[in-house]
Amino acid sequence: MKITSSVSLLAIGAVLLAGTAQADKWSDQFPHIKNSGDIPGQCSYEAMSKKDYSGQKLTINTHAVPVMGEPTALHAEQFSALTGAEVKVIHTPAGDLYSKAMIPFQAGQTPYDIVFGFSNFLRDWKQYLQPIPAKYVNMKQMQDVTQGHIDVNSWGGEMIQFPIDGDRHYLKYRKDVIDNPEYQAKYKAETGNELRIPQTWKEYAEMAEFFNGWDWDNDGELEYGSAEVMKKDDLMYAAFFSRSVAYSKNPRVKGGFFFDLETMEPLINGPGFVAALTDWVEATKYVPPGGMNFGLGDEINSFGGGQTLFSYSWDDAFVAAMQDDSPIKNKVGAAPLPGSDRVWNRLSGAWEDTYNQAPYIVWGWTAAVAKESKNHDMAFDYLCFFANDANHQADIAIGRFGVNPFRKSDFLPEIYVKNQGWDPEIAQQYSETLLEMEEGSTNLVFPLRVPGVFQFNSAVATGTAKALAGQLSPQEALDEVAVDWKKIVKRIGADTVREAYAIGVALEDSE
Amino acid sequence: MNFKHKYMFLLPGLLVLLAILIFPIGFTVRLSLSSWDSFYPGLDFIGLENYVRLFTDDSRFWEAFGRLSLLSLTTVFLQYIIGFSLALLVWKEIRFQRLFRVLFLIPMMTTPVIMTVVWRTVFHESLGPVNDFFSLFGMQPLWLSSEILSKFTVILVEVWQWTPFMFLLLLAGLLSLPKEPYLAASIDGAGPVRTFVYVTFPLMAPISIGAIIIRLIEASKIMDTVYVLTSGGPGTSTETSSFYIFIKGLREFQFGYSAALSITYLIIMIISFTVIAKILVKLMVRGK
Numbered sequence: 056m057k058i059t060s061s062v063s064l065l066a067i068g069a070v071l072l073a074g075t076a077q078a079d080k081w082s083d084q085f086p087h088i089k090n091s092g093d094i095p096g097q098c099s100y101e102a103m104s105k106k107d108y109s110g111q112k113l114t115i116n117t118h119a120v121p122v123m124g125e126p127t128a129l130h131a132e133q134f135s136a137l138t139g140a141e142v143k144v145i146h147t148p149a150g151d152l153y154s155k156a157m158i159p160f161q162a163g164q165t166p167y168d169i170v171f172g173f174s175n176f177l178r179d180w181k182q183y184l185q186p187i188p189a190k191y192v193n194m195k196q197m198q199d200v201t202q203g204h205i206d207v208n209s210w211g212g213e214m215i216q217f218p219i220d221g222d223r224h225y226l227k228y229r230k231d232v233i234d235n236p237e238y239q240a241k242y243k244a245e246t247g248n249e250l251r252i253p254q255t256w257k258e259y260a261e262m263a264e265f266f267n268g269w270d271w272d273n274d275g276e277l278e279y280g281s282a283e284v285m286k287k288d289d290l291m292y293a294a295f296f297s298r299s300v301a302y303s304k305n306p307r308v309k310g311g312f313f314f315d316l317e318t319m320e321p322l323i324n325g326p327g328f329v330a331a332l333t334d335w336v337e338a339t340k341y342v343p344p345g346g347m348n349f350g351l352g353d354e355i356n357s358f359g360g361g362q363t364l365f366s367y368s369w370d371d372a373f374v375a376a377m378q379d380d381s382p383i384k385n386k387v388g389a390a391p392l393p394g395s396d397r398v399w400n401r402l403s404g405a406w407e408d409t410y411n412q413a414p415y416i417v418w419g420w421t422a423a424v425a426k427e428s429k430n431h432d433m434a435f436d437y438l439c440f441f442a443n444d445a446n447h448q449a450d451i452a453i454g455r456f457g458v459n460p461f462r463k464s465d466f467l468p469e470i471y472v473k474n475q476g477w478d479p480e481i482a483q484q485y486s487e488t489l490l491e492m493e494e495g496s497t498n499l500v501f502p503l504r505v506p507g508v509f510q511f512n513s514a515v516a517t518g519t520a521k522a523l524a525g526q527l528s529p530q531e532a533l534d535e536v537a538v539d540w541k542k543i544v545k546r547i548g549a550d551t552v553r554e555a556y557a558i559g560v561a562l563e564d565s566e
Numbered sequence: 567m568n569f570k571h572k573y574m575f576l577l578p579g580l581l582v583l584l585a586i587l588i589f590p591i592g593f594t595v596r597l598s599l600s601s602w603d604s605f606y607p608g609l610d611f612i613g614l615e616n617y618v619r620l621f622t623d624d625s626r627f628w629e630a631f632g633r634l635s636l637l638s639l640t641t642v643f644l645q646y647i648i649g650f651s652l653a654l655l656v657w658k659e660i661r662f663q664r665l666f667r668v669l670f671l672i673p674m675m676t677t678p679v680i681m682t683v684v685w686r687t688v689f690h691e692s693l694g695p696v697n698d699f700f701s702l703f704g705m706q707p708l709w710l711s712s713e714i715l716s717k718f719t720v721i722l723v724e725v726w727q728w729t730p731f732m733f734l735l736l737l738a739g740l741l742s743l744p745k746e747p748y749l750a751a752s753i754d755g756a757g758p759v760r761t762f763v764y765v766t767f768p769l770m771a772p773i774s775i776g777a778i779i780i781r782l783i784e785a786s787k788i789m790d791t792v793y794v795l796t797s798g799g800p801g802t803s804t805e806t807s808s809f810y811i812f813i814k815g816l817r818e819f820q821f822g823y824s825a826a827l828s829i830t831y832l833i834i835m836i837i838s839f840t841v842i843a844k845i846l847v848k849l850m851v852r853g854k
Contacts (some may be wrong), residue, residue: 150817151816153819154816154817154819157604157819161607179604179605179819279692286796286797286799287796287797287798287799287800287801287802288797288798288799288813288817289797343691343692344691344692344697344706344708345690345691345692345697345708345709345710345711346691346692346711347708347711347799347800348691348710348711348796348799348800350797356693357692362692506604506605507603507604507605507818507819509604509817509818509819510603510818510819510820513813513817513818517626517802520799520800520801520802521801521802523800523801524711524713524799524800524801524802524803525713525801526713526801526802526803527801542623546601546603547603547605551605
């Protein structure tokens, strides 16, 4: 199976790399694709130039510049030049993307033809969105998308959101420190342990503490152990789930990670989650000063700027660290999220003393077409053009764009070596890490996608923030979250939440 | 003579009042009696369920309200003291008087959200210039991630931003004061302190009360500073009522419940400001 996958990847890679070399008339006109030129496909530059949308208007609500907002605007401009369409792009802060689309959706209005958002909005948005037509689902460009990201953008087997980005949380570390023989010897001498890529959160904490608060890269500045998203409500709950999966996602226990699917009782205050939150509270000791107020941007700047040994979350910090202007380019490594040396079994009510690791396929950017839009064809063509091969290859090379790998062909190390000047070993490790998470693991956790998902996540953010601030103990904080979750389930209806949650559980349990 | 047509002239104003004041409040009251959220959109009727939930099962709102009281009373008190001092400073003829008057107004003329982003950068605990300075003395205060200091930082930013407003109102008041009481005080041999205590302060009482109430109303809506600086954290230590209502309404999309929070908040505020105004009048005007 693996051999078949590798051969397929090599074949796809050969085709892509063969197509990347040539500049053409399109790259002369659109320098964004200068490295690859146009790449033939259903939504290529050539194909779009044959469409005529003159006199028609497309309105898009997207994120603020640069993350996702910049590529949306850039591709809107290109799309407009190719097809004659008038494309209006509205930029909205991340926190308001949901409500800015949801309010008109609920009021029966259609101010936007295309809405950008996160893939976990799907359950709440789906009744207002137009499913992706078969001609796009079946096109070659879409066949390259990994199954995990097909699932993330689909509901009950029907694709509703258009895959434009891929996201997962993984570990980023300073390779020049972890692989440094001098530091390995020093670490061994002082702790008795091996300095290596942390296999468990316990090792992560030990190393982060060891390398906290001193100038280990001799740049005249103090460095710290870990940069994490800890700012309340600022995606922090996703960071908490990343730390929780190893302790709580038991591959031998089916039927739910966040809830017991049968009873819809929250599992959020179980011993696995409490252990993760206890670790996280400890982590406040090895983050940079003010690290407890780090949002995603701070985390990217902190790790990407060389301030910390470790980081874990979306790709952006890694890509930022590997950009040409980064002081730590080719000094960082990627690895799966740390695991744990025990995992909670909620059926037996006991810890299992065995190594466990689980990838967290966290939600990411996605886009969809409003059901009531009068411009379905043009809107889907725009999204298809946004994610065409040439644009996608160019976009994933620009860290600030927020477009990360989600296609099988993205996991070819050669692309990063050739187009972005990455060290071949790092590119190999990066590609293998991501591919293994997507295709190799049988213990995946998918994000919560149920009605009222924001109420559940907001409760987690509040509870964990209280624990991090020392207002409550980890157990008290998560008990409070569990009480809130029960109330939310009661308000929305246990059967309604169960019906939606079952779709995510089916993905996890079918692995 | 028939003056009935005069009502026609009032009609446009009345319609505007209905559109921008009465209708939104009426709609919010109706919304507060519904369960409208992301999953059940629409104005169903659930009676007082949201209010019962608020009064029996939402300690977070009341905690946020307590925090709001602390922050708004402290910031307005400091703004009044500093604003009055600055107004007194540039009231009399001094060198560069016009320059100082303009200078003191600059913070108010800047956009709050943008300035809060600047303040957030300034107080950034590992990258900001404030801690660069403190690190010279071996200190790294946690301006944004300590429970106590984060409140102090919010107060500092609010005071910086809105003291000029207080300054402007009080300076206008000072410039409009009659000269006769000062001449009388001067003839009686009163020094600057006695003149301030017995002449300036009492004469300024009505405008002081107005300025304090206006600022209290504004300060009680504090939202952007908290949102940008701390997002209500660490934990919930800087979460205020308006920020909490924002979370419930526009983050969690519980429109019905957030409407109930808003109406409750509005009623509490109307009562509070009426009481505060009466106390201030008693203290500053009648109390002498």
